[in-house]
Amino acid sequence: MTQVIGALAVWAAGWLLNLRLANGPAHDSRAVRLAVPLIFGATLLVMWELIVRGLGVPTVILPPPSQIAATFAGNLVMLWGDFVQTILKGALAGWVIGCGAAFLTALLVDRFDYLRRGLLPLGNFMAALPIVGTAPILVMWFGFGWQSKAAVVVLMVYFPMLVNTVAGLQETSAMQRDLMRTYAAGWGQTLRSLRLPAALPFIFNGLKITSTLALIGAIVAEFFGSPTLGLGFRISTSIGQLDLGLVWSAILVAALTGTLVYGIIALTEKTLTFWHPSQRG
Amino acid sequence: MTEAAAVTSARAASGTRWGLPPVLAVVLALIGLWYLAVVPMNVQEVLTRAERAGVTVQPESAVARRDMGTWALVAGNPHALGESWSLDRPRLPAPHQVVAELYKSTWVEETRGRRGLVNSGSLSNRGLLHHALVTLNATLVGFLIGTGLGILLAVGIVHSRVMDMSVMPWAIVSQTIPIVALAPMIIVVLYSVGVQGLLPKAVISAYLSFFPVVVGMVKGLRSPDAMQMDLMRTYNASPGTVLAKLRLPASVPYLFASLKIAVAASLVGAIVGELPVQKGGLGARMLAGSYYGQTVQIWSALFLAAALAALLVWAISAVERRALQRMGMGA
Numbered sequence: 001m002t003q004v005i006g007a008l009a010v011w012a013a014g015w016l017l018n019l020r021l022a023n024g025p026a027h028d029s030r031a032v033r034l035a036v037p038l039i040f041g042a043t044l045l046v047m048w049e050l051i052v053r054g055l056g057v058p059t060v061i062l063p064p065p066s067q068i069a070a071t072f073a074g075n076l077v078m079l080w081g082d083f084v085q086t087i088l089k090g091a092l093a094g095w096v097i098g099c100g101a102a103f104l105t106a107l108l109v110d111r112f113d114y115l116r117r118g119l120l121p122l123g124n125f126m127a128a129l130p131i132v133g134t135a136p137i138l139v140m141w142f143g144f145g146w147q148s149k150a151a152v153v154v155l156m157v158y159f160p161m162l163v164n165t166v167a168g169l170q171e172t173s174a175m176q177r178d179l180m181r182t183y184a185a186g187w188g189q190t191l192r193s194l195r196l197p198a199a200l201p202f203i204f205n206g207l208k209i210t211s212t213l214a215l216i217g218a219i220v221a222e223f224f225g226s227p228t229l230g231l232g233f234r235i236s237t238s239i240g241q242l243d244l245g246l247v248w249s250a251i252l253v254a255a256l257t258g259t260l261v262y263g264i265i266a267l268t269e270k271t272l273t274f275w276h277p278s279q280r281g
Numbered sequence: 282m283t284e285a286a287a288v289t290s291a292r293a294a295s296g297t298r299w300g301l302p303p304v305l306a307v308v309l310a311l312i313g314l315w316y317l318a319v320v321p322m323n324v325q326e327v328l329t330r331a332e333r334a335g336v337t338v339q340p341e342s343a344v345a346r347r348d349m350g351t352w353a354l355v356a357g358n359p360h361a362l363g364e365s366w367s368l369d370r371p372r373l374p375a376p377h378q379v380v381a382e383l384y385k386s387t388w389v390e391e392t393r394g395r396r397g398l399v400n401s402g403s404l405s406n407r408g409l410l411h412h413a414l415v416t417l418n419a420t421l422v423g424f425l426i427g428t429g430l431g432i433l434l435a436v437g438i439v440h441s442r443v444m445d446m447s448v449m450p451w452a453i454v455s456q457t458i459p460i461v462a463l464a465p466m467i468i469v470v471l472y473s474v475g476v477q478g479l480l481p482k483a484v485i486s487a488y489l490s491f492f493p494v495v496v497g498m499v500k501g502l503r504s505p506d507a508m509q510m511d512l513m514r515t516y517n518a519s520p521g522t523v524l525a526k527l528r529l530p531a532s533v534p535y536l537f538a539s540l541k542i543a544v545a546a547s548l549v550g551a552i553v554g555e556l557p558v559q560k561g562g563l564g565a566r567m568l569a570g571s572y573y574g575q576t577v578q579i580w581s582a583l584f585l586a587a588a589l590a591a592l593l594v595w596a597i598s599a600v601e602r603r604a605l606q607r608m609g610m611g612a
Contacts, residue, residue: 015443018443018446018447019443022442022443022446022447023442023443027442027446032446033446036443036446036447037446037447037448037449037450037451039447040447040448040451041451060473061470061473061474062470114303114306115303115307116303117303117304118303118304118305118306118307119303119307121304122304122307122308125591128541128542128545128590128591128594129545129586129587129590130545130548130549130552130586130587130590132461132549132552132553133552133563133564133567133579133582133583133586134583136567136568136570136571136579137571137576137579137580137583139571140372140571140574140576141322141372141373212456212458216461219461220461220553220556223465223556223557224568224571225571235465235466236465236557239465239466239469239557244466244470247466251458251463251466254458255454255458258458259454259458
């Protein structure tokens, strides 16, 4: 019981600290901007630990963070194998192929107006569909290896990326295009020096959305059949063994990867589209 | 508008040099490609069956055929490919087979099946409609929970600096986590504490639909400009009044835009949530199909899921048009 009260006390302390920081004189400084969410996250973790211990929640329902961290540290080699299988082979291959194909299609679609009017509504529609559902079919076609996971990822990322890139390529104003015409720039030159840079914010937006989708696709596809390693395999088998610590460790791997990839994309975006209003803010 | 201009604009609207609306042309092309793809995808099975029926097939032994490329097989045996589009368990079913299965497992099952709607008074549990309804229920419950929580959180974020600074970054981080991977665990854990049926799936749906709503609503609630906020100040309006009279109405277009994304995400959540627990639903139907090699069944479930997604998004767009028109913001 004391631990639960302790959890509430930690919560109150963290919240008060954040209140003072957020409304204090330095609320716009970089350090405070970083500290406030970190304090919030740390508070949540401590509360989780204390409440799970205090109320005696069985570890097969919700393990405390300390146990997850211990399992994570104890299974690093195995989790690295899963990471390579699911993320480096399945998700990354599929993501690169899917985004590349979508980008090339977008260039084609942009060149021919008829295609644009035909493909774009379809692409918008497909982007809203539960494409994850094709996973069982693709696993049947391409076998249990990473190839089938990459295929699922290709299908999942293709349409959102296509829609975003096409929207980006149309982002230029008539004035800017006229300027390129007065320079007698051809289609390729216009593309390189005007339309691609203008499309970059949209392309990065697409990359951000699809990076999460790629992880989801690769993991969910493993539920339909996989070799004896991979994050999805680890999650589904560890649940069968009620080894929740390992399940959470696998999720931690996926979460860390997702956040890291998002961070890398955001950073690249910042350096490449420094001129865009949303980055100058 | 002159007559010539009217003709040009009509042509521009329907679209085309070839007199075909572009969307239709693309769809037709895709269906054509699909029919073509059926041949190489199924060629092994088709040739085996043809051989059993007594037709001479190019490489005589099945082993030799297995090692050959599919295109070489197709080119070598044009006379034996007749069954490509009518196999029982094809690797890739032809579109008309999927449509036939859809018809059979909805209309025929309900009107003539022993457990169908006509004979038993309730939807047949062997038909697709029952499964679609299970999925739809979970989707809608999850969607409502997610949207409600999302709006509440957005209101909190807009009104409190601390919440904005502490919760918002974590909301973004939470979206970079492939949360669907949690689905089986959430379901198993909730099952072990005695919660089962609709709610576990709805929790996953809610989680997926919650984020688009938060982001959209935060943007929407902050969309009134300084002039409008100043006006509310001169009226000495309380934060509650500002919320009710200015912020909420201003956020409606943003809300609907994010609702459309949220409902699609919610459907994905419900389908994935049905995978671990085989208790009905389109996701369960797909997994069962993949266990028993019933490809046509998977495809028909997939098509029904697509139709469901289209229906949900369309319904929200219809409400959006109505609402915006009534608020004087419609086009």
